[in-house]
Amino acid sequence: MFRVRLGDELEIEEEKIYATWLENHCFTFSRDQKYDENFIFVLPPPNANGELHLGHSFGYTIMDCIGRFQRQLGKNVLLLPGKDHAGIQTQVIFEKLLRDQGIDTTTLTREELYKRCYEFCIDRANYMRSQEKSLGLGADWNFELFTLDPRVSEIVLDTFIKLYEQGYAYRAERIVNWSIVSNTSISDIEVEHVEKPGTLFFIVYPWSDDIELEHEGDNYFDLEPDDVLNDAFLVKKLMNPPKRALIKGRKCVLHPVVKKLKSEEFLVYLPEVDLHKGITVATTRPETMLGDTAVAVNPDDVRYKNLIGREVTVPCINRKVSIIASPLVDPTYGTGALKVTPAHDFKDFEIAKQKNLQIVQVIGKDGLITQNGGKYCGLTIQQARQAVINDLKEEGLLVDTKEIVHFIPVSERAKDVIEPLVTDQWWIKVESLKEEALRRVKNKNELEVFPEEFRSLIIQWFERLEDWNVSRQLWWGHRIPAWYQNGDVISVSREVPDNASQDPDTFDTWFSSGQWAYSTLVAHNLLDLTACENWSHNYPTHLMVMGRDILFFWACRMILLGLYRTNRIPFKKLYFHGLILDEKGQKMSKSRGNGIEPKEVQSKYGTDVLRLSLLNGFTPGRDIRFGFSKCEPWSRFLNKLYNCAKFIKLNSGPETATNIIHPLCAELIRSTRTKCEEYKKGFEIFELSSVLDNIYTFFWDTFCDWYIEISKVLLKTPFALEQKTALKSAFEAILFMFHPFAPFVTEYLHTNFLGEKMLLAKKRFSDLTCYKLEVANSDYDMLSLFEIVRLLRRFKQFSTDQVDFFVEKSFNYEDDIVASLSRCNKCQSSDCNVEILVRTKKVFIKIRDIPVLKKELQKRLDAVEAQLERIEKLLKSDFSSKAPYEVVLKEKQKYEQLKIEKHELENQFASISGK
RNA sequence: GGGUGUUUAGCUCAGUUGGUUAGAGCGCCAGCCUUACAAGCUGGAGGUCGUAGGUUCGAAUCCUGCAACACCCACCA
Numbered sequence: 004m005f006r007v008r009l010g011d012e013l014e015i016e017e018e019k020i021y022a023t024w025l026e027n028h029c030f031t032f033s034r035d036q037k038y039d040e041n042f043i044f045v046l047p048p049p050n051a052n053g054e055l056h057l058g059h060s061f062g063y064t065i066m067d068c069i070g071r072f073q074r075q076l077g078k079n080v081l082l083l084p085g086k087d088h089a090g091i092q093t094q095v096i097f098e099k100l101l102r103d104q105g106i107d108t109t110t111l112t113r114e115e116l117y118k119r120c121y122e123f124c125i126d127r128a129n130y131m132r133s134q135e136k137s138l139g140l141g142a143d144w145n146f147e148l149f150t151l152d153p154r155v156s157e158i159v160l161d162t163f164i165k166l167y168e169q170g171y172a173y174r175a176e177r178i179v180n181w182s183i184v185s186n187t188s189i190s191d192i193e194v195e196h197v198e199k200p201g202t203l204f205f206i207v208y209p210w211s212d213d214i215e216l217e218h219e220g221d222n223y224f225d226l227e228p229d230d231v232l233n234d235a236f237l238v239k240k241l242m243n244p245p246k247r248a249l250i251k252g253r254k255c256v257l258h259p260v261v262k263k264l265k266s267e268e269f270l271v272y273l274p275e276v277d278l279h280k281g282i283t284v285a286t287t288r289p290e291t292m293l294g295d296t297a298v299a300v301n302p303d304d305v306r307y308k309n310l311i312g313r314e315v316t317v318p319c320i321n322r323k324v325s326i327i328a329s330p331l332v333d334p335t336y337g338t339g340a341l342k343v344t345p346a347h348d349f350k351d352f353e354i355a356k357q358k359n360l361q362i363v364q365v366i367g368k369d370g371l372i373t374q375n376g377g378k379y380c381g382l383t384i385q386q387a388r389q390a391v392i393n394d395l396k397e398e399g400l401l402v403d404t405k406e407i408v409h410f411i412p413v414s415e416r417a418k419d420v421i422e423p424l425v426t427d428q429w430w431i432k433v434e435s436l437k438e439e440a441l442r443r444v445k446n447k448n449e450l451e452v453f454p455e456e457f458r459s460l461i462i463q464w465f466e467r468l469e470d471w472n473v474s475r476q477l478w479w480g481h482r483i484p485a486w487y488q489n490g491d492v493i494s495v496s497r498e499v500p501d502n503a504s505q506d507p508d509t510f511d512t513w514f515s516s517g518q519w520a521y522s523t524l525v526a527h528n529l530l531d532l533t534a535c536e537n538w539s540h541n542y543p544t545h546l547m548v549m550g551r552d553i554l555f556f557w558a559c560r561m562i563l564l565g566l567y568r569t570n571r572i573p574f575k576k577l578y579f580h581g582l583i584l585d586e587k588g589q590k591m592s593k594s595r596g597n598g599i600e601p602k603e604v605q606s607k608y609g610t611d612v613l614r615l616s617l618l619n620g621f622t623p624g625r626d627i628r629f630g631f632s633k634c635e636p637w638s639r640f641l642n643k644l645y646n647c648a649k650f651i652k653l654n655s656g657p658e659t660a661t662n663i664i665h666p667l668c669a670e671l672i673r674s675t676r677t678k679c680e681e682y683k684k685g686f687e688i689f690e691l692s693s694v695l696d697n698i699y700t701f702f703w704d705t706f707c708d709w710y711i712e713i714s715k716v717l718l719k720t721p722f723a724l725e726q727k728t729a730l731k732s733a734f735e736a737i738l739f740m741f742h743p744f745a746p747f748v749t750e751y752l753h754t755n756f757l758g759e760k761m762l763l764a765k766k767r768f769s770d771l772t773c774y775k776l777e778v779a780n781s782d783y784d785m786l787s788l789f790e791i792v793r794l795l796r797r798f799k800q801f802s803t804d805q806v807d808f809f810v811e812k813s814f815n816y817e818d819d820i821v822a823s824l825s826r827c828n829k830c831q832s833s834d835c836n837v838e839i840l841v842r843t844k845k846v847f848i849k850i851r852d853i854p855v856l857k858k859e860l861q862k863r864l865d866a867v868e869a870q871l872e873r874i875e876k877l878l879k880s881d882f883s884s885k886a887p888y889e890v891v892l893k894e895k896q897k898y899e900q901l902k903i904e905k906h907e908l909e910n911q912f913a914s915i916s917g918k
Numbered sequence: 919g920g921g922u923g924u925u926u927a928g929c930u931c932a933g934u935u936g937g938u939u940a941g942a943g944c945g946c947c948a949g950c951c952u953u954a955c956a957a958g959c960u961g962g963a964g965g966u967c968g969u970a971g972g973u974u975c976g977a978a979u980c981c982u983g984c985a986a987c988a989c990c991c992a993c994c995a
Contacts, residue, residue, distance in 0.1 A: 196992080233994075284995080286995060287995070331993090332995085333994055333995085335994090336995065337994085337995065341994090341995055342995075349993035350993045350994080351993085353993080409994085409995090410992095412993090423993085456922075456923080457922095459921090459922085460990085460991095463991080467992090551990095552990095555990090555991090582989095588987095588988080619931090619943085620930075620931050621931095622931095622932090626923095626989085628930070632929095632930085632944075633930080633943095633944095635943095635944080635957085636943055636944070636957095638957070639955095639957045639958090640957090642955070642958095643954090645955080646954040646955035646957095646958085647954065649954045649955080650954035653954070654954090690934085693933090696932070699942090699943095707954090707955090708959080708960095711954075712952090712959095715952090715953095793960095793961090796960060797961070799961090800960075800961050823952085826952075826960090866939085869939085873938075873939085874938090877938070877976085881976090882937095882938090882975045882976070883975085884975075885974090885975045886937075886975060886976075890938090890976095893937085894937090894938080
C-alpha cells in the first residue's frame with residue numbers, strides 16, 4: 004500500500020483509508036433488495052498466475068469509478084470479484100516454475116500436480132487481491148470466487164452435461180491446432196499468425212507412367228503487365244486477348260477467369276510450367292510430403308486441365324497419387340499445383356473430405372515423424388525437413404527455391420509453432436446456438452454496446468463461428484465428466500459409473516469463463532438456473548466491462564453460453580475499454596521493456612494520480628497512451644485540491660448560515676448544483692472522461708480562480724458567515740464528485756479538513772449540503788463581473804501607470820471585489836476619462852496612459868466590427884430565410900447588441916481624441 | 919485478401935444530435951512571492967481541423983474518392 008505526499012507536510016496512508024472503508028461496510032452488498040435498487044456487476048477475473056498489470060488497473064479503475072457513482076445514487080452495489088485458473092497459460096507457467104526448482108514434473112501424479120498448482124494459484128490470487136485493494140477497488144470480497152472453486156465447477160460441468168444430453172456436445176476426429184510444447188489442442192482463437200521469413204521449395208513429383216504432352220506452337224505476343232498477382236500477371240481487359248503471351252520474358256497462358264480488382268477487370272496470365280519430368284509443386288514444409296495423398300489443381304487452370312486424373316509418384320515415400328481438381332486451389336500461387344497433405348493442413352483436410360482422400364498422419368503429437376514416414380520415422384520436424392531436402396537434391400527433384408515472408412501459426416500462450424493434426428476431441432455444435440445469439444445481439448433493446456461500433460464485430464464473429472473444440476489435453480482445469488469403457492463413451496455425468504475411466508482431458512478455459520456471468524451468481528444464490536426457462540423478470544446484472552482484446556474470447560462466449568443456460572444475454576450493457584500503450588503508442592510488453600508497473604506509479608504519485616491519469620482523456624474502445632508525463636498534471640491537481648481544502652478549513656467554523664442572500668454566494672451554490680446534475684448525467688451514459696474534464700474545470704477555474712478570490716473580500720464583510728457556508732458546501736460537492744476518480748485523497752480531505760463525520764464513500768447525493776441550503780433568487784450576471792475584471796486586468800497589464808475605475812450600479816462590495824481581483828483602485832465616476840459598456844454594465848475608467856487605452860479600445864472596436872460584418876453578410880444570405888427561426892433570432896439579437904457596443908466605443912474614441 | 923479505427927495547436931488529446939470567434943493539459947513568450955497553492959496567479963502568441971470533391975443557407979462534424987498510420991480477422995501452399 005502506498006503513501007502519497009501532498010505539499011510539504013501532508014502524507015496520506017492509503018491502506019488505512021481502505022481499511023476504514025472495509026470496517027464501515029462501504030462495499031457490502033445487501034441481498035434483500037429489489038432489482039431496481041441494486042446495481043450488480045461481475046468483474047472480469049484476471050489470471051491467477053502472476054500479478055496485475057496496468058491494463059488491469061485501467062479496467063478496475065473504470066469499474067470502481069462506476070460502482071462508487073452508483074452508490075452515490077443510493078444503489079445497493081455489488082462488484083463481484085474473482086480469479087481465473089487460466090488453463091494452458093497457468094500450466095505452462097507452473098511447469099516451468101517446477102522445472103526451475105529442479106522438480107521433474109513426470110515424477111508427480113496428476114493429483115499432486117493439481118493440488119500444488121491450486122495452492123500456487125491461491126497464493127497468486129492473494130497477492131493480486133492485495134493489488135486490487137491497493138487500487139481502491141470497492142468490491143465485496145465475501146463474494147470473491149475462483150473459476151475452479153467447487154461451487155463454480157459444478158455449474159460448468161452441468162452445462163456440459165446438458166449440452167451433451169441435448170446433442171450439442173459431441174466427439175469427433177478432426178484436424179485441430181496442436182501445440183507440441185503444451186501437448187494439447189487449442190482453439191482457432193488461441194492461434195496467432197506471426198510474420199516470418201521462410202523458403203518456398205519447388206519439388207517435382209515425377210509421372211508414374213509415361214506421358215505424352217501436347218505441344219501447342221510458339222506464337223507468343225509481347226504484353227506489358229499492369230499488375231502482379233502472386234506469381235501471375237494482370238493485364239487490363241483487351242478486346243481479343245492473345246491465348247499466349249510473353250510477359251517480362253516469361254511465357255504465359257491466359258487464364259479463362261477474369262479477376263476483379265477495385266471495380267476494374269483484369270485478365271490473368273499464368274506462367275507456363277515445365278511438365279516434362281512431372282508436376283512441380285511449391286511448399287514451405289517439404290517434410291509434410293510424406294503424408295501427401297494427392298496433388299490438386301484448379302479446375303479452370305488450362306495448364307493442367309488435361310492432366311487431371313493422371314498419376315504421379317511422391318518422392319521420398321514413393322506413394323502413387325492422383326492429380327485432382329479443386330476450386331480451393333489458387334492457380335496464381337506458386338506453380339498452381341498443390342500437394343495435398345490432409346492430416347497436416349486445414350485446407351488439405353477440407354479437400355480430402357470432399358474428395359474422400361486417404362488421410363495419412365506423418366507427424367505425431369510429440370512432433371516426431373510417425374511410422375507412416377518410412378525411413379524418416381523418429382526424426383523431428385526440422386530434421387525430417389533437412390533429410391527430405393537432401394534426398395530431393397540427390398534425385399534432382401528440387402528444381403527451385405524462393406525466399407518468402409509468410410504468416411505462420413503460433414500458440415497465443417506458449418508461442419510455439421502450431422502443427423495441424425488430426426485428433427479425437429470434444430466439440431460444441433454451434434449452428435443453432437449462434438443463430439439465436441445473432442438474433443439477440445442484433446436487437447439493440449436487448450444489448451447496449453459501448454462503443455456501439457463494436458456490435459458489428461460481435462455479429463461478424465458469430466457469423467463466422469464454427470464448431471468449438473472444448474477439450475484440452477491438459478491436467479490443469481475442469482476435468483471433462485465423460486466416462487469410457489473400452490474406448491467408448493458410456494456416460495457424461497457427475498456420477499461416477501462402475502468400471503469406467505474418466506476422460507483425461509480438461510475444458511478449454513473459455514468454456515468456464517464463458518459461464519462466469521451466471522456461474523458466479525448461481526454460486527451465490529443470486530440466480531436460479533431452473534427458473535430461467537420461461538422467465539419474465541430482469542437478469543440480475545446491469546453491466547459488464549472488459550478490455551476490447553477479449554471481445555471475441557470472452558464477451559461472445561458469455562453471450563453464447565449465457566443464452567443457452569439462462570435464455571438471456573447475461574448483461575444489459577456491455578462496455579469495452581481500450582488497451583494501454585506506452586508514450587510512443589506501442590503495446591507494453593516484457594520483451595520490449597517498455598511496460599510500467601502499476602505500483603511504480605502508485606509509489607511515486609499515489610493511487611489517485613494513477614486512477615486520474617488513466618481516466619483522463621479516454622474514449623470507450625479506444626486505446627490510450629500512458630507514461631509518467633501524464634501523471635504530472637494530476638499530481639499538481641491533488642496538490643491544488645489539498646491547498647484548497649486548507650483554505651476552506653482556515654475559513655470555516657462551527658456556525659453555518661441556512662439562508663444565502665448575497666448574490667455571489669447564491670450563485671456559487673447554484674452553479675455547484677448545476678455541476679452535480681451534469682456530473683450525474685455524464686456518469687449515467689458512462690462519459691467518465693468528459694465528466695472528469697468538466698468538474699476539473701469547475702474546480703480549478705470557476706471555484707478556485709474566481710470564487711475563492713472573491714471570498715477573500717467577502718470574508719471580511721458581514722456576509723462572512725454565508726460566504727463560509729457557501730464555500731464549504733461547494734467544496735463538499737467538489738470532493739464528492741471527484742471521489743469516484745480519486746477516492747483516497749478526497750476521503751482524507753473530507754474527514755480531516757472539512758471535519759465531516761460521515762465517510763465520503765458512504766455519502767449520497769441526498770446528503771449534500773448544497774441541496775439543503777435556502778438560496779435567494781437573483782438575476783445577477785456573473786459574466787459581466789468576469790468581463791469587467793478581465794478588461795481591467797488587461798489595462799493594468801499594458802499600462803505603465805495605475806488604473807482606477809468605477810462600476811455603475813454595483814451591489815454590496817462588488818467594487819471591492821473588482822478592485823481586489825483586478826488590482827486596480829476604485830474611484831468616483833467623475834474622475835474618469837473613459838466609460839465602457841460591458842454586457843449590461845457601464846464601467847468608468849481613469850487611465851493616464853492614453854496610447855494603451857487607444858490600443859485596447861481599437862482592439863475591441865476591431866473585434867466588434869469584424870463580428871458586425873460577419874453577421875451582416877450572414878443576414879443578407881439565404882441564411883435568414885432557410886435557417887431555423889431561433890438561430891436567426893439569436894444572430895439578430897447579437898447584431899443589435901454589437902451595434903450598441905460599437906456606438907459606445909466610437910463615442911469613447913471621440914472623447915479621448917486630442918488628449 | 920477482408921474488416922475496423924485514427925488523422926484537430928510544437929507534443930498528448932477533447933469536441934455530444936451540423937449553427938457560424940474550434941477547447942484543455944504540457945510546452946512557449948511577458949508580468950506577478952496577491953497572507954490556500956511558484957506544483958501557484960495574471961495576460962498573451964499559436965490551428966485554412968490529413969487531402970480532393972460533394973450535400974447544405976451553414977461542415978472539424980454528414981456522404982464519396984485518395985493518402986498515411988494503427989489494430990483485428992483469414993487454412994495462400
